Amino acid sequence: MNRSRLGRIWPNATALVLVVGFVFPVYWMFATAFKPTPDIVSEDPVWFPTDITFEHFTTAVNADNFWTLVGNSLTVTVLAVVFSLMVALAGSFALARMRFKGRRGFVIGFMIAQMAPWEVMVIAIYMIVRDTDMLNSLVPLTLFYMVMVLPFTLLTLRGFVAAVPRELEESAMVDGCTRPQAFVKVILPLLAPGLMSTSLFGFITAWNEFPLVLVLNKDAEAQTLPLWLSQFQTAFGDDWGATMAASSLFAIPILILFVFLQRKAVSGLTDGAVKG
Numbered sequence: 206m207n208r209s210r211l212g213r214i215w216p217n218a219t220a221l222v223l224v225v226g227f228v229f230p231v232y233w234m235f236a237t238a239f240k241p242t243p244d245i246v247s248e249d250p251v252w253f254p255t256d257i258t259f260e261h262f263t264t265a266v267n268a269d270n271f272w273t274l275v276g277n278s279l280t281v282t283v284l285a286v287v288f289s290l291m292v293a294l295a296g297s298f299a300l301a302r303m304r305f306k307g308r309r310g311f312v313i314g315f316m317i318a319q320m321a322p323w324e325v326m327v328i329a330i331y332m333i334v335r336d337t338d339m340l341n342s343l344v345p346l347t348l349f350y351m352v353m354v355l356p357f358t359l360l361t362l363r364g365f366v367a368a369v370p371r372e373l374e375e376s377a378m379v380d381g382c383t384r385p386q387a388f389v390k391v392i393l394p395l396l397a398p399g400l401m402s403t404s405l406f407g408f409i410t411a412w413n414e415f416p417l418v419l420v421l422n423k424d425a426e427a428q429t430l431p432l433w434l435s436q437f438q439t440a441f442g443d444d445w446g447a448t449m450a451a452s453s454l455f456a457i458p459i460l461i462l463f464v465f466l467q468r469k470a471v472s473g474l475t476d477g478a479v480k481g
Contacts, residue, residue: 274433285353293362
């Protein structure tokens with residue numbers, strides 16, 4: 206009996222330590238954002254803010270180009286996710302339902318593309334964008350972000366399409382639907398968990414991306430929030446309260462999206478990984 210209890214205590218204790226280790230930095234960021242400056246710079250750490258202030262958030266949102274960069278980040282992130290889903294839906298259906306020469310090699314190529322660090326291509330990407338006169342533009346960022354998340358999106362959705370019985374699609378076609386109509390009316394609604402998991406992954410990847418915008422967009426008004434956040438402390442000296450407030454504002458969209466999608470996203474990741 207004691208061994209059984211001990212066997213349960215150790216995994217739970219380990220999980221608790223890991224949760225605290227991951228959650229505490231997030232808590233400290235938000236807590237510091239609401240603390241008055243004397244509490245932040247105090248030698249004795251203030252674990253729980255008592256005198257809550259919104260002064261640091263005001264400083265962050267009134268910074269130069271803040272709202273412009275919020276719009277830039279939302280634009281490139283949402284468009285990259287939408288475009289990658291559109292391409293991946295068609296590609297996943299072809300890979301799961303059709304048999305053609307080179308299909309296995311195509312899938313392996315996408316797996317390799319998913320594993321390869323894309324940072325090794327930054328110089329080549331910069332030369333292409335420079336030669337096409339598209340530096341300081343959101344268009345190449347959107348396209349390259351789409352390419353970054355496309356392998357994961359395609360392979361995950363392929364597993365979901367393969368898990369849908371062919372009989373459902375064939376029944377719809379017998380009832381008069383064309384193949385595209387059968388896909389939209391029968392298969393697409395069943396792909397909701399996969400769409401949510403891939404959307405969440407794509408949003409986080411594009412929202413947090415930093416090196417590419419650093420290389421391609423030198424114009425302050427053509428940058429995105431991650432680059433702005435890296436320069437925020439320089440603009441405001443050692444204003445840690447404003448820096449943490451800006452970091453909190455940057456993290457809020459991902460936290461909101463994760464709260465709404467986390468249940469479907471987790472099931473989508475596991476189901477898409479083992480099916481097909």
